[in-house]
Amino acid sequence: MENSIAIYGAYGHTGKFIVAELSRKGYKNLLLSGRDPEKLTLLHQEYPDLKIKAAAIDDPKAMDDAFYGAYIIINCAGPYLDTAKPIIEAALRSGSHYIDLSAEQKAVLDVFELFAEQAKNSKILIIPAAAFYGxxxxxxxxxxxxxxxxxxxxxxxxxxxxxxxxxxxxxxxxxxxxxxxxxxxxxxxxxxxxxxxxxxxxxxxxxxxxxxxxxxxxxxxxxxxxxxxxxxxxxxxxxxxxxxxxxxxxxxxxxxxxxxxxxxxxxxxxxxxxxxxxxxxxxxxYAVTAPLVTEAVNRILSGSIKKTGVTTMGEVFDASDFLQSxxxxxxxxxxxxxxxxx
Missing domain, CATH: 3.30.360.10 (Dihydrodipicolinate Reductase; domain 2)
Incomplete structure:
Protein backbone atom coordinates (compact mmCIF):
# COMPACT_ATOMS: atom_id res chain seq x y z
CA MET A 1 0.00 0.00 0.00
CA GLU A 2 3.05 2.30 -0.08
CA ASN A 3 2.22 5.62 -1.79
CA SER A 4 -1.36 4.51 -2.43
CA ILE A 5 -3.82 7.23 -3.39
CA ALA A 6 -7.47 7.12 -2.37
CA ILE A 7 -9.96 9.04 -4.53
CA TYR A 8 -13.22 9.65 -2.71
CA GLY A 9 -16.11 10.46 -5.03
CA ALA A 10 -14.15 8.74 -7.80
CA TYR A 11 -17.28 8.11 -9.90
CA GLY A 12 -18.30 11.78 -9.94
CA HIS A 13 -17.79 13.98 -12.99
CA THR A 14 -14.49 15.53 -11.84
CA GLY A 15 -13.48 12.41 -9.93
CA LYS A 16 -13.47 10.43 -13.18
CA PHE A 17 -11.15 13.00 -14.78
CA ILE A 18 -8.76 12.65 -11.83
CA VAL A 19 -8.78 8.84 -11.90
CA ALA A 20 -8.14 8.90 -15.65
CA GLU A 21 -5.30 11.43 -15.37
CA LEU A 22 -3.57 9.58 -12.53
CA SER A 23 -3.88 6.35 -14.53
CA ARG A 24 -2.43 8.06 -17.63
CA LYS A 25 0.51 9.23 -15.54
CA GLY A 26 1.27 5.66 -14.49
CA TYR A 27 -0.24 5.55 -11.02
CA LYS A 28 -1.47 2.02 -10.41
CA ASN A 29 -1.93 1.94 -6.64
CA LEU A 30 -5.24 3.78 -6.64
CA LEU A 31 -8.19 3.12 -4.37
CA LEU A 32 -11.59 4.19 -5.67
CA SER A 33 -14.06 5.14 -2.96
CA GLY A 34 -17.33 6.99 -2.43
CA ARG A 35 -20.75 6.82 -0.89
CA ASP A 36 -22.52 4.80 -3.61
CA PRO A 37 -21.53 1.10 -3.95
CA GLU A 38 -23.39 0.71 -7.26
CA LYS A 39 -21.59 3.63 -8.92
CA LEU A 40 -18.29 2.29 -7.62
CA THR A 41 -19.02 -1.10 -9.15
CA LEU A 42 -19.78 0.52 -12.52
CA LEU A 43 -16.54 2.50 -12.39
CA HIS A 44 -14.65 -0.65 -11.45
CA GLN A 45 -15.63 -2.12 -14.82
CA GLU A 46 -13.47 0.57 -16.44
CA TYR A 47 -10.59 -0.01 -14.00
CA PRO A 48 -10.76 -3.72 -13.04
CA ASP A 49 -7.22 -3.69 -11.63
CA LEU A 50 -8.01 -1.01 -9.06
CA LYS A 51 -9.50 -1.58 -5.64
CA ILE A 52 -12.87 -0.17 -4.64
CA LYS A 53 -14.28 0.45 -1.16
CA ALA A 54 -17.56 2.18 -0.40
CA ALA A 55 -17.76 4.35 2.71
CA ALA A 56 -20.51 6.63 3.97
CA ILE A 57 -19.54 10.08 5.22
CA ASP A 58 -21.26 9.42 8.56
CA ASP A 59 -19.51 6.06 9.12
CA PRO A 60 -16.02 6.69 10.57
CA LYS A 61 -15.24 2.96 10.79
CA ALA A 62 -16.01 2.44 7.09
CA MET A 63 -13.88 5.45 6.15
CA ASP A 64 -11.00 4.21 8.28
CA ASP A 65 -11.22 0.89 6.49
CA ALA A 66 -11.41 2.54 3.06
CA PHE A 67 -8.47 4.88 3.68
CA TYR A 68 -6.23 2.42 5.51
CA GLY A 69 -2.70 2.76 4.19
CA ALA A 70 -3.50 5.68 1.87
CA TYR A 71 -0.64 8.14 1.55
CA ILE A 72 -2.92 10.77 -0.02
CA ILE A 73 -6.70 11.15 0.05
CA ILE A 74 -8.26 13.19 -2.77
CA ASN A 75 -11.78 14.30 -1.87
CA CYS A 76 -13.82 14.86 -5.05
CA ALA A 77 -17.20 14.60 -3.34
CA GLY A 78 -19.04 17.82 -2.69
CA PRO A 79 -20.70 19.68 -1.17
CA TYR A 80 -17.51 20.21 0.84
CA LEU A 81 -19.51 21.91 3.55
CA ASP A 82 -20.64 18.35 4.33
CA THR A 83 -17.72 16.14 3.27
CA ALA A 84 -14.50 18.00 4.11
CA LYS A 85 -14.68 17.72 7.90
CA PRO A 86 -15.37 13.96 8.23
CA ILE A 87 -12.84 13.02 5.53
CA ILE A 88 -10.13 15.25 7.02
CA GLU A 89 -10.80 13.68 10.41
CA ALA A 90 -10.31 10.27 8.77
CA ALA A 91 -7.12 11.53 7.10
CA LEU A 92 -5.76 12.65 10.45
CA ARG A 93 -6.57 9.28 11.99
CA SER A 94 -4.81 7.44 9.15
CA GLY A 95 -1.92 9.91 8.84
CA SER A 96 -2.80 10.62 5.20
CA HIS A 97 -2.30 13.85 3.27
CA TYR A 98 -5.55 15.42 2.05
CA ILE A 99 -6.57 17.37 -1.07
CA ASP A 100 -10.02 18.65 -2.02
CA LEU A 101 -11.62 20.67 -4.82
CA SER A 102 -13.78 23.11 -2.89
CA ALA A 103 -15.01 26.34 -4.43
CA GLU A 104 -17.05 27.03 -1.26
CA GLN A 105 -15.54 29.82 0.81
CA LYS A 106 -17.11 28.69 4.09
CA ALA A 107 -15.83 25.13 3.65
CA VAL A 108 -12.26 26.36 3.09
CA LEU A 109 -12.43 28.76 6.04
CA ASP A 110 -13.67 25.93 8.26
CA VAL A 111 -10.74 23.74 7.24
CA PHE A 112 -8.23 26.41 8.27
CA GLU A 113 -10.01 27.17 11.52
CA LEU A 114 -10.71 23.59 12.60
CA PHE A 115 -7.61 21.69 11.52
CA ALA A 116 -4.58 24.03 11.28
CA GLU A 117 -3.02 23.08 14.62
CA GLN A 118 -3.72 19.36 14.43
CA ALA A 119 -2.44 19.04 10.86
CA LYS A 120 0.73 20.94 11.72
CA ASN A 121 1.38 18.76 14.76
CA SER A 122 0.70 15.62 12.72
CA LYS A 123 3.00 16.84 9.91
CA ILE A 124 0.44 16.10 7.23
CA LEU A 125 -0.69 18.28 4.35
CA ILE A 126 -4.25 19.49 4.05
CA ILE A 127 -4.84 21.39 0.81
CA PRO A 128 -8.40 22.62 0.26
CA ALA A 129 -9.54 24.24 -3.01
CA ALA A 130 -6.94 22.60 -5.28
CA ALA A 131 -9.15 22.88 -8.37
CA PHE A 132 -9.93 25.31 -11.19
CA TYR A 133 -11.76 27.51 -8.70
CA GLY A 134 -9.42 28.30 -5.84
CA TYR A 286 -13.87 20.39 -14.63
CA ALA A 287 -11.31 18.51 -16.70
CA VAL A 288 -8.45 20.94 -16.02
CA THR A 289 -8.73 20.21 -12.31
CA ALA A 290 -7.27 16.74 -12.99
CA PRO A 291 -3.79 17.86 -14.15
CA LEU A 292 -3.69 20.40 -11.31
CA VAL A 293 -4.40 17.71 -8.71
CA THR A 294 -2.10 15.17 -10.38
CA GLU A 295 0.81 17.62 -10.37
CA ALA A 296 0.12 18.28 -6.68
CA VAL A 297 0.27 14.52 -6.06
CA ASN A 298 3.55 14.30 -7.99
CA ARG A 299 5.11 17.00 -5.84
CA ILE A 300 3.85 15.61 -2.54
CA LEU A 301 5.25 12.17 -3.37
CA SER A 302 8.60 13.64 -4.43
CA GLY A 303 8.84 15.79 -1.32
CA SER A 304 8.73 19.04 -3.32
CA ILE A 305 6.72 20.91 -0.69
CA LYS A 306 7.48 23.97 1.41
CA LYS A 307 5.56 23.07 4.57
CA THR A 308 2.99 20.80 6.17
CA GLY A 309 -0.29 21.64 7.87
CA VAL A 310 -3.32 23.33 6.32
CA THR A 311 -2.04 25.24 3.31
CA THR A 312 -2.82 26.25 -0.28
CA MET A 313 -1.57 25.35 -3.74
CA GLY A 314 0.26 28.65 -4.10
CA GLU A 315 1.86 28.50 -0.66
CA VAL A 316 3.03 24.89 -0.49
CA PHE A 317 4.48 24.50 -4.01
CA ASP A 318 6.85 26.54 -6.17
CA ALA A 319 4.03 28.24 -8.07
CA SER A 320 6.01 29.28 -11.16
CA ASP A 321 7.59 25.87 -11.59
CA PHE A 322 4.25 24.16 -10.97
CA LEU A 323 2.53 26.15 -13.72
CA GLN A 324 5.41 25.64 -16.17
CA SER A 325 5.24 21.88 -15.65
Missing amino acids: GLADLLSTALTQDWNKIDEINVYIGLDSWHPTKGTRLTGDRNHYKRLTFKDNRLQELEAGVPKEWDFKNPIGIKEVVALPLSEIITISRHLNVHTISTFLSQNSLNDLRNNDTPEPKPVDSKNRSSQQFCVEVIAVKGNIRRTVSAHGQDI LSEDDIKIAAIEESTLN
Whole structure:
Protein backbone atom coordinates (compact mmCIF):
# COMPACT_ATOMS: atom_id res chain seq x y z
CA MET A 1 0.00 0.00 0.00
CA GLU A 2 3.05 2.30 -0.08
CA ASN A 3 2.22 5.62 -1.79
CA SER A 4 -1.36 4.51 -2.43
CA ILE A 5 -3.82 7.23 -3.39
CA ALA A 6 -7.47 7.12 -2.37
CA ILE A 7 -9.96 9.04 -4.53
CA TYR A 8 -13.22 9.65 -2.71
CA GLY A 9 -16.11 10.46 -5.03
CA ALA A 10 -14.15 8.74 -7.80
CA TYR A 11 -17.28 8.11 -9.90
CA GLY A 12 -18.30 11.78 -9.94
CA HIS A 13 -17.79 13.98 -12.99
CA THR A 14 -14.49 15.53 -11.84
CA GLY A 15 -13.48 12.41 -9.93
CA LYS A 16 -13.47 10.43 -13.18
CA PHE A 17 -11.15 13.00 -14.78
CA ILE A 18 -8.76 12.65 -11.83
CA VAL A 19 -8.78 8.84 -11.90
CA ALA A 20 -8.14 8.90 -15.65
CA GLU A 21 -5.30 11.43 -15.37
CA LEU A 22 -3.57 9.58 -12.53
CA SER A 23 -3.88 6.35 -14.53
CA ARG A 24 -2.43 8.06 -17.63
CA LYS A 25 0.51 9.23 -15.54
CA GLY A 26 1.27 5.66 -14.49
CA TYR A 27 -0.24 5.55 -11.02
CA LYS A 28 -1.47 2.02 -10.41
CA ASN A 29 -1.93 1.94 -6.64
CA LEU A 30 -5.24 3.78 -6.64
CA LEU A 31 -8.19 3.12 -4.37
CA LEU A 32 -11.59 4.19 -5.67
CA SER A 33 -14.06 5.14 -2.96
CA GLY A 34 -17.33 6.99 -2.43
CA ARG A 35 -20.75 6.82 -0.89
CA ASP A 36 -22.52 4.80 -3.61
CA PRO A 37 -21.53 1.10 -3.95
CA GLU A 38 -23.39 0.71 -7.26
CA LYS A 39 -21.59 3.63 -8.92
CA LEU A 40 -18.29 2.29 -7.62
CA THR A 41 -19.02 -1.10 -9.15
CA LEU A 42 -19.78 0.52 -12.52
CA LEU A 43 -16.54 2.50 -12.39
CA HIS A 44 -14.65 -0.65 -11.45
CA GLN A 45 -15.63 -2.12 -14.82
CA GLU A 46 -13.47 0.57 -16.44
CA TYR A 47 -10.59 -0.01 -14.00
CA PRO A 48 -10.76 -3.72 -13.04
CA ASP A 49 -7.22 -3.69 -11.63
CA LEU A 50 -8.01 -1.01 -9.06
CA LYS A 51 -9.50 -1.58 -5.64
CA ILE A 52 -12.87 -0.17 -4.64
CA LYS A 53 -14.28 0.45 -1.16
CA ALA A 54 -17.56 2.18 -0.40
CA ALA A 55 -17.76 4.35 2.71
CA ALA A 56 -20.51 6.63 3.97
CA ILE A 57 -19.54 10.08 5.22
CA ASP A 58 -21.26 9.42 8.56
CA ASP A 59 -19.51 6.06 9.12
CA PRO A 60 -16.02 6.69 10.57
CA LYS A 61 -15.24 2.96 10.79
CA ALA A 62 -16.01 2.44 7.09
CA MET A 63 -13.88 5.45 6.15
CA ASP A 64 -11.00 4.21 8.28
CA ASP A 65 -11.22 0.89 6.49
CA ALA A 66 -11.41 2.54 3.06
CA PHE A 67 -8.47 4.88 3.68
CA TYR A 68 -6.23 2.42 5.51
CA GLY A 69 -2.70 2.76 4.19
CA ALA A 70 -3.50 5.68 1.87
CA TYR A 71 -0.64 8.14 1.55
CA ILE A 72 -2.92 10.77 -0.02
CA ILE A 73 -6.70 11.15 0.05
CA ILE A 74 -8.26 13.19 -2.77
CA ASN A 75 -11.78 14.30 -1.87
CA CYS A 76 -13.82 14.86 -5.05
CA ALA A 77 -17.20 14.60 -3.34
CA GLY A 78 -19.04 17.82 -2.69
CA PRO A 79 -20.70 19.68 -1.17
CA TYR A 80 -17.51 20.21 0.84
CA LEU A 81 -19.51 21.91 3.55
CA ASP A 82 -20.64 18.35 4.33
CA THR A 83 -17.72 16.14 3.27
CA ALA A 84 -14.50 18.00 4.11
CA LYS A 85 -14.68 17.72 7.90
CA PRO A 86 -15.37 13.96 8.23
CA ILE A 87 -12.84 13.02 5.53
CA ILE A 88 -10.13 15.25 7.02
CA GLU A 89 -10.80 13.68 10.41
CA ALA A 90 -10.31 10.27 8.77
CA ALA A 91 -7.12 11.53 7.10
CA LEU A 92 -5.76 12.65 10.45
CA ARG A 93 -6.57 9.28 11.99
CA SER A 94 -4.81 7.44 9.15
CA GLY A 95 -1.92 9.91 8.84
CA SER A 96 -2.80 10.62 5.20
CA HIS A 97 -2.30 13.85 3.27
CA TYR A 98 -5.55 15.42 2.05
CA ILE A 99 -6.57 17.37 -1.07
CA ASP A 100 -10.02 18.65 -2.02
CA LEU A 101 -11.62 20.67 -4.82
CA SER A 102 -13.78 23.11 -2.89
CA ALA A 103 -15.01 26.34 -4.43
CA GLU A 104 -17.05 27.03 -1.26
CA GLN A 105 -15.54 29.82 0.81
CA LYS A 106 -17.11 28.69 4.09
CA ALA A 107 -15.83 25.13 3.65
CA VAL A 108 -12.26 26.36 3.09
CA LEU A 109 -12.43 28.76 6.04
CA ASP A 110 -13.67 25.93 8.26
CA VAL A 111 -10.74 23.74 7.24
CA PHE A 112 -8.23 26.41 8.27
CA GLU A 113 -10.01 27.17 11.52
CA LEU A 114 -10.71 23.59 12.60
CA PHE A 115 -7.61 21.69 11.52
CA ALA A 116 -4.58 24.03 11.28
CA GLU A 117 -3.02 23.08 14.62
CA GLN A 118 -3.72 19.36 14.43
CA ALA A 119 -2.44 19.04 10.86
CA LYS A 120 0.73 20.94 11.72
CA ASN A 121 1.38 18.76 14.76
CA SER A 122 0.70 15.62 12.72
CA LYS A 123 3.00 16.84 9.91
CA ILE A 124 0.44 16.10 7.23
CA LEU A 125 -0.69 18.28 4.35
CA ILE A 126 -4.25 19.49 4.05
CA ILE A 127 -4.84 21.39 0.81
CA PRO A 128 -8.40 22.62 0.26
CA ALA A 129 -9.54 24.24 -3.01
CA ALA A 130 -6.94 22.60 -5.28
CA ALA A 131 -9.15 22.88 -8.37
CA PHE A 132 -9.93 25.31 -11.19
CA TYR A 133 -11.76 27.51 -8.70
CA GLY A 134 -9.42 28.30 -5.84
CA GLY A 135 -6.20 26.54 -6.79
CA LEU A 136 -5.51 27.97 -10.24
CA ALA A 137 -5.94 31.63 -9.29
CA ASP A 138 -3.87 31.04 -6.15
CA LEU A 139 -1.00 29.59 -8.21
CA LEU A 140 -1.20 32.40 -10.80
CA SER A 141 -1.32 35.11 -8.11
CA THR A 142 1.64 33.63 -6.27
CA ALA A 143 3.76 33.27 -9.42
CA LEU A 144 2.89 36.84 -10.42
CA THR A 145 3.98 38.38 -7.10
CA GLN A 146 6.71 36.01 -5.93
CA ASP A 147 9.26 38.81 -5.44
CA TRP A 148 6.80 41.26 -3.84
CA ASN A 149 6.55 41.27 -0.04
CA LYS A 150 3.54 43.59 -0.14
CA ILE A 151 0.77 43.87 -2.74
CA ASP A 152 -1.79 46.63 -3.13
CA GLU A 153 -4.39 44.62 -5.01
CA ILE A 154 -5.03 41.40 -6.88
CA ASN A 155 -7.90 41.15 -9.35
CA VAL A 156 -8.96 37.79 -10.78
CA TYR A 157 -11.05 37.73 -13.97
CA ILE A 158 -12.66 34.43 -14.98
CA GLY A 159 -14.20 34.19 -18.41
CA LEU A 160 -16.12 31.17 -19.71
CA ASP A 161 -17.68 30.92 -23.15
CA SER A 162 -20.43 28.82 -21.50
CA TRP A 163 -21.05 26.84 -18.32
CA HIS A 164 -22.81 23.50 -18.40
CA PRO A 165 -22.96 22.66 -14.68
CA THR A 166 -22.79 19.13 -13.32
CA LYS A 167 -25.25 17.73 -10.79
CA GLY A 168 -22.56 18.20 -8.16
CA THR A 169 -22.23 21.89 -8.99
CA ARG A 170 -25.98 22.35 -8.68
CA LEU A 171 -26.10 20.46 -5.36
CA THR A 172 -23.29 22.61 -4.01
CA GLY A 173 -25.07 25.78 -5.10
CA ASP A 174 -28.24 24.67 -3.33
CA ARG A 175 -26.30 23.82 -0.16
CA ASN A 176 -24.07 26.90 -0.07
CA HIS A 177 -26.34 29.57 1.41
CA TYR A 178 -23.59 31.56 3.13
CA LYS A 179 -22.87 35.19 2.21
CA ARG A 180 -19.96 35.67 -0.16
CA LEU A 181 -16.80 37.25 1.21
CA THR A 182 -14.32 39.54 -0.47
CA PHE A 183 -10.97 40.78 0.85
CA LYS A 184 -10.62 44.50 1.38
CA ASP A 185 -8.52 46.63 3.74
CA ASN A 186 -6.54 43.52 4.71
CA ARG A 187 -9.56 41.61 5.98
CA LEU A 188 -12.45 39.47 4.82
CA GLN A 189 -15.68 41.39 4.37
CA GLU A 190 -19.15 40.65 3.03
CA LEU A 191 -19.42 41.35 -0.68
CA GLU A 192 -21.27 44.54 -1.53
CA ALA A 193 -23.40 44.80 -4.64
CA GLY A 194 -21.32 46.08 -7.53
CA VAL A 195 -21.88 47.37 -11.05
CA PRO A 196 -21.20 44.97 -13.96
CA LYS A 197 -18.42 45.97 -16.32
CA GLU A 198 -16.92 44.70 -19.56
CA TRP A 199 -13.65 42.78 -19.75
CA ASP A 200 -11.74 41.68 -22.83
CA PHE A 201 -10.55 38.09 -22.35
CA LYS A 202 -9.18 38.03 -25.91
CA ASN A 203 -9.80 35.04 -28.17
CA PRO A 204 -11.57 32.68 -27.92
CA ILE A 205 -13.66 34.19 -25.07
CA GLY A 206 -13.72 37.79 -26.29
CA ILE A 207 -15.35 40.73 -24.52
CA LYS A 208 -17.75 39.72 -21.75
CA GLU A 209 -19.75 41.50 -19.09
CA VAL A 210 -18.34 40.47 -15.71
CA VAL A 211 -19.70 40.73 -12.18
CA ALA A 212 -18.01 40.45 -8.79
CA LEU A 213 -18.29 36.86 -7.60
CA PRO A 214 -15.66 35.83 -5.04
CA LEU A 215 -14.99 32.12 -4.67
CA SER A 216 -12.51 30.07 -2.64
CA GLU A 217 -9.45 31.79 -4.16
CA ILE A 218 -10.26 34.81 -1.96
CA ILE A 219 -9.60 32.62 1.07
CA THR A 220 -6.54 30.79 -0.26
CA ILE A 221 -4.73 33.87 -1.61
CA SER A 222 -5.37 35.96 1.49
CA ARG A 223 -3.98 33.21 3.72
CA HIS A 224 -0.40 33.57 2.54
CA LEU A 225 0.08 36.69 0.39
CA ASN A 226 0.43 40.12 2.01
CA VAL A 227 -2.23 41.83 -0.06
CA HIS A 228 -4.54 44.76 0.74
CA THR A 229 -7.45 43.91 -1.60
CA ILE A 230 -8.50 40.83 -3.60
CA SER A 231 -11.44 40.77 -6.02
CA THR A 232 -12.82 38.10 -8.34
CA PHE A 233 -15.00 38.75 -11.38
CA LEU A 234 -16.88 36.09 -13.34
CA SER A 235 -18.41 36.44 -16.81
CA GLN A 236 -22.15 37.09 -16.60
CA ASN A 237 -23.00 34.71 -19.44
CA SER A 238 -21.63 31.76 -17.47
CA LEU A 239 -23.69 32.75 -14.42
CA ASN A 240 -26.77 32.92 -16.62
CA ASP A 241 -26.06 29.35 -17.77
CA LEU A 242 -25.56 28.21 -14.18
CA ARG A 243 -28.79 29.79 -12.98
CA ASN A 244 -30.84 28.35 -15.83
CA ASN A 245 -32.26 25.01 -14.68
CA ASP A 246 -32.60 23.94 -18.30
CA THR A 247 -28.86 24.21 -19.05
CA PRO A 248 -27.72 20.63 -19.78
CA GLU A 249 -24.72 18.91 -18.21
CA PRO A 250 -21.39 18.98 -20.07
CA LYS A 251 -20.94 16.59 -23.01
CA PRO A 252 -17.60 15.03 -23.98
CA VAL A 253 -16.16 16.02 -27.37
CA ASP A 254 -12.60 14.63 -27.35
CA SER A 255 -10.49 11.64 -26.34
CA LYS A 256 -10.06 13.02 -22.80
CA ASN A 257 -13.84 13.32 -22.41
CA ARG A 258 -13.57 17.11 -22.14
CA SER A 259 -16.48 19.32 -23.12
CA SER A 260 -16.01 22.06 -25.72
CA GLN A 261 -16.13 24.78 -23.03
CA GLN A 262 -13.28 27.32 -23.20
CA PHE A 263 -12.00 29.31 -20.22
CA CYS A 264 -9.63 32.16 -19.46
CA VAL A 265 -8.34 33.18 -16.04
CA GLU A 266 -6.53 36.51 -15.97
CA VAL A 267 -4.85 37.79 -12.82
CA ILE A 268 -3.70 41.38 -12.40
CA ALA A 269 -1.55 42.48 -9.46
CA VAL A 270 -0.61 46.04 -8.54
CA LYS A 271 2.13 47.32 -6.27
CA GLY A 272 2.62 51.07 -6.26
CA ASN A 273 2.78 52.11 -9.91
CA ILE A 274 3.75 48.63 -11.16
CA ARG A 275 1.10 46.44 -12.76
CA ARG A 276 1.64 42.78 -13.62
CA THR A 277 -0.65 40.47 -15.60
CA VAL A 278 -0.71 36.73 -16.24
CA SER A 279 -3.37 34.58 -17.86
CA ALA A 280 -4.27 30.95 -18.36
CA HIS A 281 -6.39 29.49 -21.17
CA GLY A 282 -7.79 26.02 -21.57
CA GLN A 283 -10.68 23.69 -22.22
CA ASP A 284 -13.25 22.50 -19.65
CA ILE A 285 -13.04 23.82 -16.08
CA TYR A 286 -13.87 20.39 -14.63
CA ALA A 287 -11.31 18.51 -16.70
CA VAL A 288 -8.45 20.94 -16.02
CA THR A 289 -8.73 20.21 -12.31
CA ALA A 290 -7.27 16.74 -12.99
CA PRO A 291 -3.79 17.86 -14.15
CA LEU A 292 -3.69 20.40 -11.31
CA VAL A 293 -4.40 17.71 -8.71
CA THR A 294 -2.10 15.17 -10.38
CA GLU A 295 0.81 17.62 -10.37
CA ALA A 296 0.12 18.28 -6.68
CA VAL A 297 0.27 14.52 -6.06
CA ASN A 298 3.55 14.30 -7.99
CA ARG A 299 5.11 17.00 -5.84
CA ILE A 300 3.85 15.61 -2.54
CA LEU A 301 5.25 12.17 -3.37
CA SER A 302 8.60 13.64 -4.43
CA GLY A 303 8.84 15.79 -1.32
CA SER A 304 8.73 19.04 -3.32
CA ILE A 305 6.72 20.91 -0.69
CA LYS A 306 7.48 23.97 1.41
CA LYS A 307 5.56 23.07 4.57
CA THR A 308 2.99 20.80 6.17
CA GLY A 309 -0.29 21.64 7.87
CA VAL A 310 -3.32 23.33 6.32
CA THR A 311 -2.04 25.24 3.31
CA THR A 312 -2.82 26.25 -0.28
CA MET A 313 -1.57 25.35 -3.74
CA GLY A 314 0.26 28.65 -4.10
CA GLU A 315 1.86 28.50 -0.66
CA VAL A 316 3.03 24.89 -0.49
CA PHE A 317 4.48 24.50 -4.01
CA ASP A 318 6.85 26.54 -6.17
CA ALA A 319 4.03 28.24 -8.07
CA SER A 320 6.01 29.28 -11.16
CA ASP A 321 7.59 25.87 -11.59
CA PHE A 322 4.25 24.16 -10.97
CA LEU A 323 2.53 26.15 -13.72
CA GLN A 324 5.41 25.64 -16.17
CA SER A 325 5.24 21.88 -15.65
CA LEU A 326 1.65 21.63 -16.92
CA SER A 327 1.01 20.38 -20.44
CA GLU A 328 -0.17 22.99 -22.95
CA ASP A 329 -2.81 20.50 -24.05
CA ASP A 330 -4.33 20.95 -20.61
CA ILE A 331 -3.68 24.63 -19.97
CA LYS A 332 -1.67 27.39 -21.62
CA ILE A 333 0.03 29.87 -19.27
CA ALA A 334 0.96 33.19 -20.85
CA ALA A 335 4.18 35.02 -20.02
CA ILE A 336 3.95 37.58 -17.24
CA GLU A 337 3.60 41.15 -18.53
CA GLU A 338 4.68 44.18 -16.50
CA SER A 339 3.81 47.81 -17.08
CA THR A 340 3.95 51.15 -15.30
CA LEU A 341 0.73 52.90 -14.29
CA ASN A 342 0.29 56.57 -15.09
